[in-house]
Amino acid sequence: MFNTTQLPEGEIYDILANSRRRETLRLLTNAESESIELGALATAISASETGHSPPPRTARDSVRSSLHQTHLPKLHELGVVNYDTTTHTVTLCTHARDVERYMGVLTPYGVTWSEVYRSLGIVSLLIVLGTLLEAPLVSLIDPLLWTSSFLAAFAVVISAQLWSNRWSLVRSLRR
Known part of the structure; x- marks a missing residue:
């Protein structure tokens, strides 16, 4: 609706x-x-x-x-x-x-949150693909460890975005 x-x-x-x-x-x-x-x-x-x-x-x-x-x-x-x-x-x-x-689309550093997420996603995809294709250096680390690290990085970025909008979130929950 x-x-x-x-x-x-x-x-x-x-x-x-x-x-x-x-x-x-x-x-x-x-x-x-x-x-x-x-x-x-x-x-x-x-x-x-x-x-x-x-x-x-x-x-x-x-x-x-x-x-x-x-x-x-x-x-x-x-x-x-x-x-x-x-x-x-x-x-x-x-x-x-x-x-x-x-x-609410800008981070405190002047870039948009979508740019942060997009960049993190592209970097994580390229590195995990690099490990699977046995690219030098990145393939030395297990793809599962890379994937877990990037999932943790996404969790940190999401937490940062929620923290930066904490007061508006609190107000919206009160209504």
């Missing part, structure tokens, strides 16, 4: 087109608590943009203003975040998961 409550793809691309909205969602997804105060969010984003910690006050105020007036109301309207204008707190909502699917 099709999920008809998802955000349209065009809306997701529009959300992700702005670096402050992307950074807001990244910070909320990786936050240990359920919500983030607007001031803390503005400080983190302005520090990222300027490369200074703490960021200059003018940069922090500019980010805070644009978040408050433009970005958070847009994300709130689309159901991606809940922005409480009285307490100035921001919390992820149901449609955040739709956007996270488009954001």
Whole structure:
């Protein structure tokens, strides 16, 4: 059955087109608590943009203003975040998961998880084939040991991906 409550793809691309909205969602997804105060969010984003910690006050105020007036109301309207204008707190909502699917493809090192898996798969295939075809050096080790080693490597990579997305996984289990 099709999920008809998802955000349209065009809306997701529009959300992700702005670096402050992307950074807001990244910070909320990786936050240990359920919500983030607007001031803390503005400080983190302005520090990222300027490369200074703490960021200059003018940069922090500019980010805070644009978040408050433009970005958070847009994300709130689309159901991606809940922005409480009285307490100035921001919390992820149901449609955040739709956007996270488009954001969660990068590792912390800038390559996609699919590139990591694909590279590991190709290397493991070539080495195991090399042992079976008795290629020099690699055939000195039993193919079963190579296969077991690569399965362990896949388990480590999967664990790393799950760990990097741990807070979004915890939140999704709570819903």
